[in-house]
Amino acid sequence: MDTRRKLIILADAAKYDASCASSGTSRRDSSDGLGLGSTEGAGICHSYAPDGRCISLLKVLLTNWCTYDCLYCVNRESSNVERARFTVDEVVDLTLDFYRRNVIEGLFLSSGIVRSPDYTMEQVIEVARRLREVHHFRGYIHLKTIPDASDELVLKAGRYADRLSVNIELPTADALRALAPEKESAAIKRSMARIKLQQDDHADGIAKRARSMPAAAAKPVAPPRFAPAGQSTQMIVGADASDDRTILQTSATLYGAYRLKRVYYSAFSPIPHASDALPPRPAPLMREHRLYQADWLMRFYGFAQDEICTDDGMLSLDVDPKLAWALANPAQFPIDLNRATRERLLRVPGLGVRSVERLLMARRARSVRRADLDRLRVPVAKVLPFVALPDHLPKDGDRLPLRRRAESDSGAGAGERQSDLFA
Structure with a gap:
């Protein structure tokens, strides 16, 4: 061949x-x-x-x-x-x-x-x-x-x-x-x-060689790569x-x-x-x-693995797991973007690691307002139903379209569930 x-x-x-x-x-x-x-x-x-x-x-x-x-x-x-x-x-x-x-x-x-x-x-x-x-x-x-x-x-x-x-x-x-x-x-x-x-062992070898060499000495030879x-x-x-x-x-x-x-x-x-x-x-x-x-x-x-899935042990196929968690835990919201810790901000749907870092930097200078979110390249439509700002408070119905989308996961148009494959 x-x-x-x-x-x-x-x-x-x-x-x-x-x-x-x-x-x-x-x-x-x-x-x-x-x-x-x-x-x-x-x-x-x-x-x-x-x-x-x-x-x-x-x-x-x-x-x-x-x-x-x-x-x-x-x-x-x-x-x-x-x-x-x-x-x-x-x-x-x-x-x-x-x-x-x-x-x-x-x-x-x-x-x-x-x-x-x-x-x-x-x-x-x-x-x-x-x-x-x-x-x-x-x-x-x-x-x-x-x-x-x-x-x-x-x-x-x-x-x-x-x-x-x-x-x-x-x-x-x-x-x-x-x-x-x-x-x-x-x-x-x-x-x-x-x-x-x-x-x-490789990491320990590097650390030991670094400790054993005087500060003014030549750079120690690293152990073989692994x-x-x-x-x-x-x-x-x-x-x-x-x-x-x-x-x-x-x-x-x-x-x-x-x-x-x-x-x-x-x-x-x-x-x-x-x-x-x-x-x-x-x-x-x-x-x-x-x-x-x-x-x-x-x-x-x-997030811990036991808080991401739904009650049946599966992830929603219609919405991402972060949004699904937020909709299942309404008592956690709204989150104040000007006061919340980094860990809390990371739980907001639509906010990624980079977005959170930009928010933390911005609020060091002054209070973050609704108009600032666009300049910080935050996906406003996803974020606003879950956050509070000096000039914004979410209304009771803001999350309703998102909840309807999540609930459709169990409807006739939803993707196949794992249990269906073994029916």
Whole structure:
């Protein structure tokens, strides 16, 4: 099979992995003439998928052969799909060729499991090693860590990669046992813990060297780098009966226990010759979008996962979770924009982190009034029903259109609920 055909097969096979980003790493470039590539993205041509995702990495599998038989995976052992396998040199050459033509800014590499987790991980790492050490590639590299790979291999992967990721796959251990019998939730979390420990050791090494050097001495030599962009994971949404509250609880636990940079959510899509254990229809893409919004609220807005969902454990498909929370908690409003704390302001629908910072800066000089909101680029229509100003108090009926929209979530025109998929 020629390389072009392999690329068609293995790039398509990699499209189901959503945990593909190129942010958060240290800045590197080749302006000194000693290497190739950059992590800053200058001069890179970005393309966009139909769903709006930015594609700037060569995103491929080393192979779609796999010894595992995960029911939700199109590349499972029992799947009747065309198989292909790259050599290490082919992936290296493709990465360098695409980079030189300004098509990509780095590499996202995953793989099906062949022979054993350690063997597969060795092959994945060898691609990154050759790019870094042989070709002095300074662009972005994201490697998918194979659960149950040895500690030594995890350490080696982090030395070459900017980001590592291990997919948690499903929200609960029971769901994983039912749909992916060869995988263990405990093994996946052990891999995450190994990455976190290596990150902690790297940070401790930097701190110790800084403390041990006199102030006037030369800058201490930093310990070897380890995945400076951290680690991420992915959950499939809608392949099992877990509600949104369960999914967000799992995400909150992962963020707290393993300091993940991101949890990615991927709406389940039916695959050919699927098992009867899977729902016959895809999960609504809006549900995936709402989970990302709720995830953002947990990470940057001070919301706890147990206060975001509705009573049935789901997120509203018709309104964003922040507005849904505000409508469900009318006693919290209106909020005085000139007196409220930053934490309270972040709870106002329509106010983002940047908007709140602009408000806090503005009110240091004088009292903020209704006319100031336009100058501060605040979305007035969203904000006014929930705030009080010297020249504005919301009326009882201001939130009525918003409430009607939220209540329509249970009406005939609403999107599919997760429970419908398993009816």
